[in-house]
Structures are given as structure tokens and as C-alpha cells.
Amino acid sequence: MADPVTYRPSPGSIPVDPGVYRFRDAHGRVIYVGKAKSLRSRLSSYFQDPRGLHPRTATMVRTGASVEWTVVATEVEALQLEYAWIKEFDPRFNVRYRDDKSYPYLAVTMAEEYPRAMVMRGSKRKGNRYFGPYTHAWAIRETLDLLLRVFPVRTCSNGVFKRAEQVGRPCLLGYIDKCSAPCVGRVSAQEHQAIAEELCDFMAGSHDRFVRRLQQRMRTAAEEMDYEQAARLRDDIGALTKALEKSAVVLPDGTDADVFAVADDELEVAIQVFHVRGGRIRGQRGWVAEKDAETLEEVVQHLLQRVYGEEDVPREVLVPVLPADADALAAWLSEQRGSQVDLRVPRRGDKRALMETVARNASQALARHKVARAGDLTARSQALQDIKEALGLEDAPLRIECFDISHIQGQEVVGSMVVFEDGLPRKAEYRRFVVRGDVDGRTDDTAAMHEVLTRRMRHLVAMDDHAGVPPSGGEGGTPAGIDEETGRPRRFAYPPNLVVVDGGAPQVAAAQRVLDDLGIEDVALVGLAKRLEELWLPGEEYPVVLPRTSEGLYLLQRVRDEAHRFAITFHRQRRSKAMTASALDGISGLGAARRKALLARFGSVRRIKEATPEQLAEVPGIGPGLAGRIAAELGSQGSAPAVDPRTGEVLDDHA
Template sequence: MVTAEDLKILPDKPGVYMMKDSAGKIIYVGKAVSLRNRVRSYFQASRNLNPRIQSMVNLVDRVEYITTNSEVEALVLECNLIKQERPKYNVRLRDDKQYPWVKITMAESYPQVYITRQVRQDGSKYYGPYTNVSALRDTFRLLRQLFPLRGCRYNLDEERIERPCLNYHIRRCLAPCTGLVPKETYRELIQQVCLFLEGRQEELVEKLRHEMGEAAARQEYERAAQLRDRLRDVQNVLERQKVVSDAREDTDIFGIAQDPSGSTVQVFQVRGGKLVGREYFQLAQGDETPPAEVLEAFITQYYDGSGFIPKELWLPCPLEGMKTVAEWLAGQRGNKVNLLVPQKGEKAQLVKMAAENAQILLEQERNREKQRENFIQDTLDELQRELFLEKPPLRIEGFDISNTQGQQAVASMVVFENGLAKGSEYRRFRIRTVEGPNDFAMMQEALRRRFRRGLEERQNLQTEGGKFAKFPDLLLIDGGKGQLSAVSEVLAELGLEHLPRIGLAKQEEEIYLPDREEPVRLSRRSEALKLLQRVRDEAHRFAITYHKSLRDQRTVASSLDLVTGIGPKKKQALLKHFGSVKRIREASLEELMRVEGINAKLAESIKEQLELV
């Protein structure tokens, strides 16, 4: 519990504070110009806190803090801690969804361009995030058509390929992997890609037109023709973009709409006065949180790690930390960024249009959510009716086994709640006690371990707070009558025979129940059957993926273990450098000798011995 003494010793300095609950979990991270004043404000009796903040304060057991030299430093630290800890009460994207970005690996001599959902501080440029994955893939395909980029994932600073692939021969790649294009030429191509992704197509057009003229003057007519075709394609993209501002500036325009269930933020991306893109984001905090607070938190998440920040941001309302956010953005961009709240004229109209779009999108999202809820409820009601259950199966657990003749045997447990996969509660088991191919016994071991652990957690915690303490409303086994009988034996042994359970046989999609001779057969178009199939197939996928990873580890180890002269350190160095035994086998003697500790004699020995494995 936070006491008056705790509040007295807080420093009057800028920094970040972390509020923790009784379990020591961080539930909120905030920044402050004065830690003392900010943290005290939460615990003043006269303070009128909104319901979300009041419920958070009621859970706070202690407050920890880190002082910084400035509020901008505090903002950077706050942003990093929120990404790392994902506190419950901070403004965050719904479901903490990882949106995709386009990544350009600028640290490499021949940068790669690909789609990723992970943003790292690795010297790369990131463009996004994109909320419409389909539109992103269309953009990426257009990018590959416009620019002859390499699609391979080789680290060309460390390895070379002897012959170019098909993409080179059809003029979709410059074959940097073989050294056919100078680094400077390829990086010039990458700069053009950056201009395209930043929406600065008009600047790109001028650049291409200039390069085309220079190539023609040097009588490099083939290159001039390639640049002419690229110029034409970029101009076609430009023609489809809508002019929204007479001022030819680069800006992002923000609009926000809120209701009790959450917020929608609309972002219009304007480059050179043209609307080149728009994205919208759903956030978990609703109208109990002031829009300025939601926007400030969103902007720091949106631009953190971004490859491009425009010169101006137009906002519907002033932010509490306007100056601090502007300084932080300037640090990210490399020069000044203006945060404006337009009150009249064209700019105000565009901000209003963004807000209206956000409201429309919010209403559409709520309608979709309502339709999904009704659809899921109808599906669960059908399952209850067809499987003779006492209540709709809100939580379904699916189990499957995977092994190769009893080797690397594993079991999977997947969880679906309200008809949706809940990956955070998936579990996997390595089979320990069963020898040989005996799927029934393996399934029994997995179920025994899962429910014994659950019973222990319930007894110790007296709650359902443990990893296995929550029991399913329906247990689904991949298999028929035999697998279901084996599972029923384990449940009876543990005193859990009351748990509803079924077996779903693949061939005819028949559903076996423990107390019925004949299986239940649902229509192939039944949504209830489709849900059971999704659970069964996901359990199968999760089990086989784990089994393959164990099998591959054993295969890699056994192949290299057969090569004399390679100990654990050299084996690890080879795998780290090449990534797989296949690529080690395909490497030339020169490439093998680049690995630390591998001389010419040993490289030759590796080649000879791996060819025999």
C-alpha cells in the first residue's frame, strides 16, 4: 500500500513512474516533469479521477520511479517501458496487435526490403504501421514491379551466390548476390524506394527524370529505357492520388472518435498536398479517457521507430505534453516538427474530415463486433444443443499427439474462448513415460499432467489464477472412440469424469460422445462443426510444429556430430554462420573457411563427410 511517507520522499525531478499491484506486476507507466507532484495527484482525496484511473489507483500497492535529465528523456523511457511491459491501464492498441511494417535493412551493403511485424533498433528503416494487410501486400507487389529489388534473405556482407536466380533473367532483380551491381548503384535504388514509401513520389519523378537524362547523355540507352519505364509507372501512381491541400506540404492529419468501449484514431497521410494513404487504429481506452491523452499516447507509439515523420502534424485538440512530444518527434526526424491545432480554413476542414471518418469507422467496428458476437453465440448455442451440453462451451480445449514411430513424441493443448483462439494459453508437452508408438498412452499422459497440475493449482491458490487452473467447458480430442475412452479413463482416475468431452474423427468428421454408441453427424455446412474443426486442426498444427522442431534439432545435431574434427564450438559457429546443415553442405571451401576456426584442411574434410551423410 502506498503511504504518505512514500509520497513525501518522491523527488521533484522529471522521470518515469511505475505503478505496481500487490503481485508486483506493473499496471501503469507514466512520465512527469515533477515526479512528486504527478504521483501525489493520484492519491489526493479531493482529486476527481475518471473511473478508469480510480480503478487503477485502487489496485496500486507501490510506486517505483526512475529520474531523468529532461521530460523528453522521460517520454523515450516511458515509450520503451510501455512496449516492454504492456501495462493494463496504459493507452494501447486493442489486443496489443502487432501491425505490419515495411522494413529496409539499411545497415547492410545491399539492403533487403520485406514485410515484418517486429520493429527493432537495428539501424533499419521502418515504414508503417499498416492496418490493412491486403492493401500492404498490394503496395509491396507494386514496389517489386517498380523497382528491381532482391527478394532473397542472404546476408550479402558475408556470403555470395555463384549464379543469379530467375528474377535477374526476367529483369525483376539486379542480382546483387553475385556482385553484378555496385553497392552505390543498389543503394541509389533503395533511396528511390524510400522516397516512394514516404509518399514523396513527385520528388522521385524529378529524380528519375534527371537520371534518365544523364543515362541518355552517356549513351546508356538500355538503362535510360529502364528508368523511363519506372518513371511512367510512378507517374501512373501519382495520377490516382487525390489533391487535398493547395499548400504542397507533408503532413499527417489526425482525427479521433470515442465511445464507452474504445477509441478510433484516423490518420490521413498527405505528401506534397496529395492524400497518399490513410490508416485507422482501434484503441482499448474509451471516452472515460480524455481524447488528448489518447492521442498523445498513440502518437508516441505510432512514430516510435518510424522511417519517416512529416514536417507537420495537424491535431483535433492540444496535447498536454505538446512541447515535449514535438521535441521528441524532432529528435526522431532530425529537424523541427510542428504540432498544430487548426481553428479555421482548409486545415481545420481536413482535421474535421479526419474526425468524421474516425466516427464512421468506429460505428462500423461496433456493428462488426455485434455481428461477430451474435454469430459466435449462435454457434455455441448450436454446439450446446447438438452435443447435449448443460451450457454453451465458452472455453474449448483441443488436444493432439505428434510423433515419428514413437520418437520425439509430443502433445499439444490449444484453447478457444468465445469461439476464438487464445494463443497465450496454448501449452505443449514432451511425452516422457511412453515408449514406442502408442498414441492412446501418450494422450493419457498429456491429459493426466494437464489436469493434475490444474487440480494442484486450484488447491494451492484457491482460485483459477494458475496456468492450468481454469478447466474447459468442452474437451476435444483428435480421434475417435478409442482415443475418447482412453481420455475418459484418466478423467475418472482424477475425479473429473463430469467434464464434457468429445472425439472428432477426421475421415467422416464424426463426433463421438462418451455415453453414446452412435456418433453425432453434423452438416458439413454447420458452423458448430466448423468451429470444432478449427480447434482440431489448430491442435494438430501446434503439435506437428513442435514435433518437427525437435526432429530437426536432432537431425542437425546428428549430421554434424558425424563429421570428425568438429567439436561443439565449431558446430555452433557453423550453424550460426550458415543457418542450416543444407547450406553448410552447399557452401564452397572459401565460404566454409570464413567461419572462425575452419582452415582449408578442415573445410575440405567437412565437404567430403557431409556429402556422405
């Protein structure tokens, strides 16, 4: 680790304006991003006696090798730039304050012609309306199943919808009146859009309006002695009531708020949040993260900035304490939402009582995590120590890269690289390789491994050629790991401490030839053979065998299995793509966009073969001439008629 004195900027060179700063390590990687009202005051605080710093901050300063900054006009601009840089560089010392789990949402695809209600995870897509998050996907499905009685919006996939459209028969939900069956024309696109809008309004909190409307219709039907319709409406009201019972009423109707609570100790912080929409708890989340601030006010500021950088902001955000720059943070939240956001601490009443409930959940989560984490930290530390001793390394391998090859009889050969840092996967740095080399028509794992490792390790040599760290303030040369043109981290910018290859002595020998050819001497190498789970070192006649109970062996197995999973997934994707597109390849005038349009319209190559030239010509971009060629090449409809490529006219037998 570096001595902070070696890169400390002189106080007079640091501006007193607000801005955002970045610490970089010796490889040029951004390891921390922060903002400050006064850059001079904040940066000077990092270079005081390390014993007075927070343990995480002290480690960060010692890991760093340079610091640079950017001046902005206001604190709100500083918040925006800080969030943008954290998202771009993913610094290791910035705590994300985000759950690793992907929580499910109820999504309604309002941007489609026929909106669909479904369970969705991951990043949100433009044009969809989302409700949640929920703790479990089954809770969404149960609620949606009840609501489909009243709001029969489609829930089928696009493939099922198109098949029903082609055969003219709806699916089971259409027959039992849990779908309005727009696929067969029971309702128009406008009518189906209206049903989807009503479902969204109900989920957004307009409960009473729908219940009152159904009750009025039920009374009218009863007065007209239409008892069958009245009974159906009664059951619809019951379904809505049951769906509402699944969400506890905690606040007055119309209240949209996120309620945060925090429990912390010296090193970690547990966060809980209840999502209240329309006065009801719609979802709950909780996670535990490392503590990157000395005060609770700083934790809350970082927390809100990370959470609402990617999520919708409600009208109210209730927190246990206000951060020091609460006004700037509230202005930033309001800008994210597009309207005023009330950021405050509840003092009394129902909101205060709910805050106490959320706080109890946070305290219990922290207690459970500390018990579980004690064992996890011990196991990871022991695993790295076991690997160090077994391989005779000077230090524990904090960055491990593992490589694997996947193919079937030499076809669609691909490679994978997975990265583990501190014993945990770093998926953002996984890489996939398409092996281009000639393996002489036969399976040759060693040749493929040699190519993949060569392509990866050449980047280390390139990093050495660009070695150098810029002076303080960001002036001077470009860091080794940063691209000079884009200013972004280079691909494969950071060297591994240990390279693991999936295989035995032949694979290790191929990997060692790569290191020798490129002159790389400071990277350890080992192979993990599947048969007996033995470790092969370069040039050794016999393998190293770790005890079956070794934490080090368990970690290497996890790394190897992850590389194998990543490689075989990529291989299956390429094989599936090749099998799908092979029948359409080679047809003159049929490029990638037109192939995609055909598959989107018909669903499969088999259905394309069954289509007539006239049906093929209905696809955008497919003219009559091209449709005739496709039909002739695929043998559609038995013997397809000849078509004049210039006019698209069918030629008779004597033409």
C-alpha cells in the same frame, strides 16, 4: 469480484508526487497500469462511489485486489515507465490502441552488403529502412516493379542470390534490366549500395530531383541523336510518374506528418490515421478499440503513447484535440524521434481539410464496427452460456485452456496449450511442450497427454503454495503469480476455468488422473472427440452431444482446431530440424555454430556433401583437419582423401 474498500490505501500513505501505479487481481496479475501528476489525487478517484466511474474503470476496480505505485521525478519519466510496464505486463484493462493486423511495409535492407528491397511485416529490424505502412502488399509490389526500371536494386532472397553467385548466371530480373545483378559482378557492392540509397531517397520524398535529372539526361541524349537511350529515359520518367500517381498529393512537398482522427461513443472508439510523407499519403490505418477514458483528451494521450512506443515518429503529429499534458507528451515524442516534434491541432488550410477527411473515415468505421460487433458479442456470450449449461458449470468458463499432442509413429512427440479468454485467443499465453517421457517405442497419446498436463498443472499447485496478495503500496509478501527474484509473472501463473483435451474417453481419463494426483478440484475438464464432435466428461459412460448449430460447440471446435494447428506446426519444425541436422550429427568437432555456418554457406546438406575439403575449409571456423573429417563422414566427392588431423595435409596411399 473484490470490494474496493478491502484494499483501498489510506490517503495519507499515498504520495502527492508524479508516478506510475499498478492494479493487481487476486492472482497477482497486473490488470491496469496508469500514470498521474499526483498519485494521491488520481488513486483516490478510483475509490469513490462506483456509480460515478466509467463502466470499464468500475469493472477494473472491482476486479483488482491490490494497488501499488512508483514515484518518479517528472511527467516524461512517468510516460516512459508507464509504456514500459504496459509492454511488459500487457494488462487486460489497458487498451492497446494498436491494430491486430500486421500492415506491410516496403523495406530496404541497408545493413546488408547487397541491400534488398522487399515487402515486410511485423517488428522492425535494426539497419533496415522502412516506407509505409501500406494497406495492401500488392500495392507495394506494383510500385516496386515500376521503380526497378530506374533503381535496379536486388529483390531476390539470399538463397537465390547465392545460387546465382555460384553458377555465375543472374535471374530473370537481371536479364530484363530490373536488377543490376551484383550476384554476377555487373556492379560492385559500393555501386549497388548507391542504387539502394537513391531508391530510399526517392521513397522518402526526393521526387523532383530524380525526375529533373532524368529529363536533363533525356534532352542531352536527344541532342546527341542517341534516340534509343532517350526513349529508354523517357520510359523511366513515365515509370516514376506512374509510381507517384499512386500516392495522392495533399500537402506541400517536404511535409512529414501523421494525421489522427477519433470517433467515439460511450463504450468504444474508432481511430483512423493517414501517414503523409513528402506531402503524399503513403499509407492509411484504422482500428476500433474499447474506450478506457472518459474524455477525448485522455484517449488521444493513450493513443499516441501506445502507437509511438514502437513506431517511428514524424516531424508533425496532428490530432483532433490536445491532451491535458501536451507539453510532456511532445517532449516524450521528441525524445523518441531524436529531434523536435510538433504536436498540434490543425485549425485551417490543407491540413484542416485532411483532418476532416480522416474524421469521416473514422465515423464510418465506427458505424460499420457497431453493426458487426453486435453479432459477435451476442455469439460469444451465447457460446460461453451453452458450454456452461452443457457441462453443468456454476459460471461461464472465461478462461479455457486446450491441449493437443502431435507426432508421427511416436517420433518427435510434442504437445501444445492454447488459451482463450472471453471467447477470444490470447496468443501471448500459448505454450509448447517437448514430450520427454518414454512411450515404449509406440504411439501413446494418453501417456503424452498425462505428461503435458502434469507439467502444466504442477504450476497451479506451486501457485497455491505461494498464495497471498501484497498490501497496498507494494509492501509485504509477493503475489502468487509473481516471481520473487525477477518480479515478473510466473509461467502458467493463472488457473483455467475449463481444460479441453483433444480426444475422447481415454484422453479425458488420463487428464483426470493428473487432476486427482495433484489434488486439483476447481478446474472443469472435457474432451472433444473428432469423429462425431462429441463432448466426453470424466467418469461418464456416454458423451454429451451438442446441436450442430450450437455456438458453444463452434467455440470448442475453434479452440480444439487452434491447439491442433499450434501442435502440428511445432512438430513440423522439430521434424524438419532433425532431418536437416541428422546427417551432420556425430561428426567430432562439429558443433551447432559450425553446422549453422556450413548450412548458411552451402544452403543444404546435399551441397555440403558435394563440396571438396578445400571448399569446406573456406567456411569460418572450419579448419583443414575438420574439413577432412566432414568430407570423410559425408562421403563428399566420392572417396575423399585422408587428411592428417594435426596438419591438415592430404596423406598418400602409402602414408
